[in-house]
Amino acid sequence: MSSTEQGTSSAAPAEPTTAPESAAAPEVPESFYYVHGKDKVVHKVSAGALQHSALIHGMISNLGYTEEQAKANPFPFENIDGDILQMVVDWCNQHKGKPTPPEDTNLPKQKEKLFDLVLAVNYLEIKELLTYCCKQVAMMVKGKSPEEIREIWMIPTDAEDEAAEKEAKKRAGKEAAGETAAAAGDAK
Amino acid sequence: MKLSNFPYLVQKEIFDNMKTTNLFWLSFASKNIKKLIKSSQAKRFRSISRITYSNFVNKWYVGIPFKSINMRTMEDCMEMDTIMTMSEDFDGTKHIFRLNVSGKKIGFRVSNEYPIPEACFPPILKARAFKAIHNYISDFFGNTVVYQWIAKSYRFFIPQLPNLSLFVSMFVHPLENTEVLETFFASYPEMKHIHIQWDELQLISPESKFYQAESIRITQYRSPTVHAFLRNFKGRQATLCDCECGFVELIKFMNRWRSGEGSRELEYLKIMTRSFSTNLNGVLNANWVKHIDAAKKPPTHSLTDLSTPEPDLKPNTDPIISHTYIVRESDNRVASISVKGWNFIFGVWKETEEEFLRMVE
Numbered sequence: 001m002s003s004t005e006q007g008t009s010s011a012a013p014a015e016p017t018t019a020p021e022s023a024a025a026p027e028v029p030e031s032f033y034y035v036h037g038k039d040k041v042v043h044k045v046s047a048g049a050l051q052h053s054a055l056i057h058g059m060i061s062n063l064g065y066t067e068e069q070a071k072a073n074p075f076p077f078e079n080i081d082g083d084i085l086q087m088v089v090d091w092c093n094q095h096k097g098k099p100t101p102p103e104d105t106n107l108p109k110q111k112e113k114l115f116d117l118v119l120a121v122n123y124l125e126i127k128e129l130l131t132y133c134c135k136q137v138a139m140m141v142k143g144k145s146p147e148e149i150r151e152i153w154m155i156p157t158d159a160e161d162e163a164a165e166k167e168a169k170k171r172a173g174k175e176a177a178g179e180t181a182a183a184a185g186d187a188k
Numbered sequence: 189m190k191l192s193n194f195p196y197l198v199q200k201e202i203f204d205n206m207k208t209t210n211l212f213w214l215s216f217a218s219k220n221i222k223k224l225i226k227s228s229q230a231k232r233f234r235s236i237s238r239i240t241y242s243n244f245v246n247k248w249y250v251g252i253p254f255k256s257i258n259m260r261t262m263e264d265c266m267e268m269d270t271i272m273t274m275s276e277d278f279d280g281t282k283h284i285f286r287l288n289v290s291g292k293k294i295g296f297r298v299s300n301e302y303p304i305p306e307a308c309f310p311p312i313l314k315a316r317a318f319k320a321i322h323n324y325i326s327d328f329f330g331n332t333v334v335y336q337w338i339a340k341s342y343r344f345f346i347p348q349l350p351n352l353s354l355f356v357s358m359f360v361h362p363l364e365n366t367e368v369l370e371t372f373f374a375s376y377p378e379m380k381h382i383h384i385q386w387d388e389l390q391l392i393s394p395e396s397k398f399y400q401a402e403s404i405r406i407t408q409y410r411s412p413t414v415h416a417f418l419r420n421f422k423g424r425q426a427t428l429c430d431c432e433c434g435f436v437e438l439i440k441f442m443n444r445w446r447s448g449e450g451s452r453e454l455e456y457l458k459i460m461t462r463s464f465s466t467n468l469n470g471v472l473n474a475n476w477v478k479h480i481d482a483a484k485k486p487p488t489h490s491l492t493d494l495s496t497p498e499p500d501l502k503p504n505t506d507p508i509i510s511h512t513y514i515v516r517e518s519d520n521r522v523a524s525i526s527v528k529g530w531n532f533i534f535g536v537w538k539e540t541e542e543e544f545l546r547m548v549e
Contacts (some may be wrong), residue, residue: 143303146216
């Protein structure tokens with residue numbers, strides 16, 4: 001079950017509206033939790049749906065929130081864009097309590113969105129969805145030449161890698177020198 | 189968004205979901221990517237037992253053979269996951285892009301046959317291109333893989349490269365000059381398997397590298413040459429099909445083996461004769477042939493068949509379950525002997541006679 005509303009990360013969210021749930025209604029009342037992304041839009045998600053996320057599931061197990069406490073303290077995922085979190089929540093709801101199919105064709109086709117979804121799903125530790133996403137990322141380069149793959153996945157050339165490594169070494173050297181100078185200053 | 193922005197485990201998951209062919213092509217994108225693929229896919233590469241190079245018309249196919257369960261795709265039908273193809277460049281430089289392959293710039297184009305790039309090079313640079321490509325492939329997939337070059341003729345181009353097993357079929361013209369063959373055998377001293385059909389094999393020198401091939405299969409072998417072969421073969425496995433061979437010849441061979449005079453490396457010999465009048469059972473009458481009690485069950489002799497580059501099709505030599513055997517005097521090792529109809533099979537055990545008899549039930 002999912003719902004969204006505009007809110008703030010610090011304030012308790014207003015009563016969210018609920019959308020029809022795909023799974024059959026449980027016999028015992030289900031507990032709900034609240035999450036929001038970078039856009040602060042709060043999503044109400046059932047504990048059953050959140051079980052897909054090892055990260056959130058672990059947080060719930062450790063916190064032992066009551067429904068009221070959960071509503072007052074949505075889990076903040078400031079590193080995840082709102083639309084991406086919405087996709088994740090939708091996926092968790094769609095697959096609540098169901099065995100996951102071998103393929104998922106509803107993933108975003110746009111490269112940037114898919115890449116952001118991968119990062120979010122990896123962070124939230126949703127294993128099945130991560131596998132689907134990675135499969136889709138892998139499919140992007142099927143039958144492509146090395147140069148085409150480089151463009152799609154923005155892989156640096158050897159020369160670029162070498163330049164970046166040189167730069168990193170230079171920076172590390174400077175930082176080390178700075179630290180040495182600071183330590184010498186402290187000693188004085 | 190860059191692939192490098194993903195954590196290692198995500199990159200690994202993406203690679204895990206890619207076909208080996210696509211990973212191979214990805215490896216050309218940069219040295220760092222190649223390193224990453226090699227480290228994250230070490231387990232997959234270790235599970236690849238063989239990579240074969242085979243030639244068809246004027247193209248070479250590099251692939252990973254597999255046992256197909258169904259015939260849904262072209263790859264299933266070929267039982268081969270093709271990594272790349274190679275061809276001599278006959279149509280100029282149209283649509284060619286260059287890749288750095290083991291330090292050599294090699295031209296590639298997208299094949300219209302497979303959705304994978306194809307290496308193309310002028311005939312004069314063929315040997316150099318094969319060497320660079322093989323070096324790249326063996327570095328990428330590692331040294332747990334066996335690399336096999338399958339040639340359908342000794343007249344086709346075969347590169348001389350380390351770490352490459354050669355399987356060659358030779359249907360030799362009756363008037364072929366022996367020197368041509370001798371030169372060929374001398375050029376490839378570490379041949380894995382030769383399949384040959386030539387009635388004049390007795391003309392080959394006993395010292396020829398031919399006799400040192402690990403495995404030899406001979407078709408239509410005339411009587412005068414059987415003796416030469418049995419006397420000179422120094423490899424591990426041999427199959428003689430459709431041969432003219434009597435039991436006297438076989439007794440001589442077994443006696444030499446027994447006394448340690450020859451065939452020290454031999455593991456398996458199968459002779460299928462075409463002389464329907466030949467009574468091969470005579471070999472069992474030699475007084476040094478030993479017999480296991482008929483009421484007991486002898487152990488089964490079977491080895492990995494070296495004659496086929498497609499071990500999935502025929503992984504092992506024909507099993508020998510025989511009550512007759514001989515013992516080599518020098519090391520007490522046993523060879524089982526089976527005579528069935530016009531077939532003679534000889535299988536050497538690692539075990540001594542004492543150990544062998546312990547396996548009899």
